[in-house]
Amino acid sequence: xxxxxxxxxxxxxxxxxxxxxxxxxxxxxxxxxxxxxxxxxxxxxxxxxxxxxxxxxxxxxxxxxxxxxxxxxxxxxxxxxxxxxxxxxxxxxxxxxxxxxxxxxxxxxxxxxxxxxxxxxxxxxxxxxxxxxxxxxxxxxxxxxxxxxxxxxxxxxxxxxxxxxxxxxxxxxxxxxxxxxxxxxxxxxxxxxxxxxxxxxxxxxxxxxxxxxxxxxxxxxxxxxxxxxxxxxxxxxxxxxxxxxxxxxxxxxxxxxxxxxxxxxxxxxxxxxxxxxxxxxxxxxxxxxxxxxxxxxxxxxxxxxxxxxxxxxxxxxxxxxxxxxxxxxxxxxxxxxxxxxxxxxxxxxxxxxxxxxxxxxxxxxxxxxxxxxxxxxxxxxxxxxxxxxxxxxxxxxxxxxxxxxxxxxxxxxxxxxxxxxxxxxxxxxxxxxxxxxxxxxxxxxxxx
Numbered sequence: 001x002x003x004x005x006x007x008x009x010x011x012x013x014x015x016x017x018x019x020x021x022x023x024x025x026x027x028x029x030x031x032x033x034x035x036x037x038x039x040x041x042x043x044x045x046x047x048x049x050x051x052x053x054x055x056x057x058x059x060x061x062x063x064x065x066x067x068x069x070x071x072x073x074x075x076x077x078x079x080x081x082x083x084x085x086x087x088x089x090x091x092x093x094x095x096x097x098x099x100x101x102x103x104x105x106x107x108x109x110x111x112x113x114x115x116x117x118x119x120x121x122x123x124x125x126x127x128x129x130x131x132x133x134x135x136x137x138x139x140x141x142x143x144x145x146x147x148x149x150x151x152x153x154x155x156x157x158x159x160x161x162x163x164x165x166x167x168x169x170x171x172x173x174x175x176x177x178x179x180x181x182x183x184x185x186x187x188x189x190x191x192x193x194x195x196x197x198x199x200x201x202x203x204x205x206x207x208x209x210x211x212x213x214x215x216x217x218x219x220x221x222x223x224x225x226x227x228x229x230x231x232x233x234x235x236x237x238x239x240x241x242x243x244x245x246x247x248x249x250x251x252x253x254x255x256x257x258x259x260x261x262x263x264x265x266x267x268x269x270x271x272x273x274x275x276x277x278x279x280x281x282x283x284x285x286x287x288x289x290x291x292x293x294x295x296x297x298x299x300x301x302x303x304x305x306x307x308x309x310x311x312x313x314x315x316x317x318x319x320x321x322x323x324x325x326x327x328x329x330x331x332x333x334x335x336x337x338x339x340x341x342x343x344x345x346x347x348x349x350x351x352x353x354x355x356x357x358x359x360x361x362x363x364x365x366x367x368x369x370x371x372x373x374x375x376x377x378x379x380x381x382x383x384x385x386x387x388x389x390x391x392x393x394x395x396x397x398x399x400x401x402x403x404x405x406x407x408x409x410x411x412x413x414x415x416x417x418x419x420x421x422x423x424x425x426x427x428x429x430x431x432x433x434x435x436x437x438x439x440x441x442x443x444x445x446x447x448x
Contacts, residue, residue, distance in 0.1 A: 004120055007048040008033045009040045009065070010081070011057050015104070019052060022109045023116065037065040044072045050099075050119055052112055055082035055089070063093065070097050077119050079112060146179060146186075147330045148323035152315040156183075159312050164190045171307050172285040174314030177362030180285040181245060183312065188241040193281055196240030199233050204249040211254045213270055216261070222271025234267060237280035247307065248288035248299065259303045282307070317359040317366060324354055327363060331370040332382065344374055349384040357389055357419050389419055414439060415448045 006029055010016030013035065020031045032048075034040045037060040040051065051069060055062035066078050077099035082089070090101040099119065102111050146153060163170050164187055172180045181200065188198045206214050217232030234242055244250075250258070261267045265278045284307050293299035317324060328346060336343055346354070350373070359365050373386040414428065418439070421427040425443075429436040442448045 003030045004028050004050075004116075005030045005032070005046065005048045006116065007031075007040055007043070007051040007053075009035075009037065009051065009057065010054045011035050012054070019109060019112065022113065023052075026116075029116070036060075037062075037068075040065060041068055041072075044069065047073070048076060049123065050116060051076060051078045053078050053080055055080055055084075055093075063096065066093060066096055066098055079115055081108060081112070146182065147327045148320055149326060150315075150320045150323045152320055153323060156312065156314065159310070160187055163187045163310050163312070166310075167193075167281050169281070169307060169309030170283045170312060171290075171309055172283065172312045172314065173290075174285075174287065175316050175362055176287050177364035178314035178316060179363055180287075180314060181243070183314065184241070184243045184245075184283045184285060187283065188243075188281070191241075191281075193240050197237050198241050198243065199237040199280070200243040200245060201233050202245045204246040208251050208254065211250070212257060215258070216267045216269060218270035219272035222269070226271065229269070232267070232269065234261065234278050234280060235269075235276055239279050241281045241283055244282070244284045246286055247284040248286040248290055248293055252298075252300065255300045255303050259300065259306060262303075262306055282309075317362045318357075322355075324359075324366065325351055327366055328354055328370050331367050332374050335371045335374050341374065342380055344377055344379075345381050347381050347383045350382050350387055353384040353387050353423070356415070358416075384422070411442065411447050414442060418448060 004026075006023060008016055008019050008023070008031055010019060010033065016033050016035065020033045023029050024031050032043065032046070034043065035058075037057045040053070053062050053065055053069075057065065062080055062082070066080070069076055069078055074097065078097070080090075080093050080098050080101045081104060082101065083104050085103045093101055100111075100115055102108050102115075146156065160183065170184070170187060172183055174180055184200070185198060188194060201215065203211070213230065213232070215232050215234055217230045217235055218226050220226055220229050261278060262282070266275050267278055268275060290299055290304055290307075294301050294304050317327075325346070328351075332344055332346065335341070354366075354369075361368075369387060369389065370382075372388060373382045376386040376388070377383070414432065417428040417431055418425070421431070425436050425439045429439055439448070
């Protein structure tokens with residue numbers, strides 16, 4: 001453990017030396033003794049971890065010294081030691097920020113010893129928490145969580161930087177599996193709110209009749225079974241961030257209640273009357289087109305505009321080009337390391353196969369595909385034969401994803417069956433009841 005600097009401020013030379021000797025029995029403690037308040041204040045630049053302060057000093061009162069110490073650094077714990085037992089004075093000192101108040105007697109040195117032990121343990125715990133938060137912050141550096149070098153990803157990083165620098169509400173859209181939750185965490189942990197909680201709620205996973213109590217909490221006795229008070233997620237988030245995932249799944253009744261909370265910046269727990277101020281930042285995400293949901297009457301227009309804030313759209317994996325290979329390499333390296341396997345490379349045929357698939361499950365699907373391929377590979381190279389596409393998406397689904405020409409639909413259908421049969425032209429042609437020459441011609445012309 002590192003050394004722990006302690007100031008002992010005591011005008012009685014004998015008592016001061018006694019305290020210094022007793023505290024110094026711990027080899028990790030470095031003790032400096034001062035006989036008046038001015039000496040102590042002039043040495044605050046040395047950043048003591050704790051100050052033991054006599055209340056009655058020849059040049060100033062303990063209250064005056066305490067206030068000046070707190071002005072210099074409000075985080076320094078100050079233990080007041082007094083020759084008089086005065087409850088009202090003790091209360092005033094504690095209100096001004098004193099850590100504790102001890103009356104001088106035979107037990108004082110032991111009380112100070114225990115107080116120092118408790119303070120050091122608390123400071124060590126706080127340091128561990130700060131270190132952990134710093135590590136979390138590093139983990140959520142943008143290019144650590146979102147792998148890629150495409151134009152779309154560079155634009156995404158640029159917008160995320162803008163989100164980090166302000167408290168604006170962020171609305172994240174994108175297909176399932178594109179990493180909306182990771183983007184929300186990255187924004188939170190890289191912002192000034194990063195040291196406060198990140199509270200996530202998946203709206204689609206909570207029944208409608210439980211949504212209000214989950215988000216806003218309830219008082220004891222609010223309803224049958226409410227045996228204790230429950231703090232809601234908004235209150236739990238405090239000065240941090242609350243992330244409402246799949247916000248498009250929220251029913252209209254709850255939307256109205258959420259809107260009121262966002263407008264008033266306060267809430268009332270179910271069954272209660274106390275007003276709870278809301279100070280959390282809001283980030284929402286959805287795979288739905290909320291503007292379309294508003295048109296269809298499924299989402300409140302006033303809430304839509306309240307949530308819009310800074311919109312961030314995550315592109316589907318199929319539109320990110322060579323990012324597919326960057327991600328694939330990252331996933332295979334991570335999987336091999338986690339499972340103590342030797343490193344594996346992707347063959348040229350495997351890379352071609354990965355680039356020619358549509359990934360309806362996006363990044364999440366690619367990760368599953370790569371991990372399975374790493375298991376199936378019998379060498380240090382993953383080949384196309386090791387890669388299996390297991391998408392449950394129907395042909396009719398991807399056909400209707402976007403409008404296209406007849407030739408465009410034809411190419412999609414043939415590509416789908418080529419993927420399904422691992423590039424086997426004979427099987428694909430037989431299934432589609434077309435001549436294999438049609439597929440050969442389209443491949444030659446780079447149409448598929």
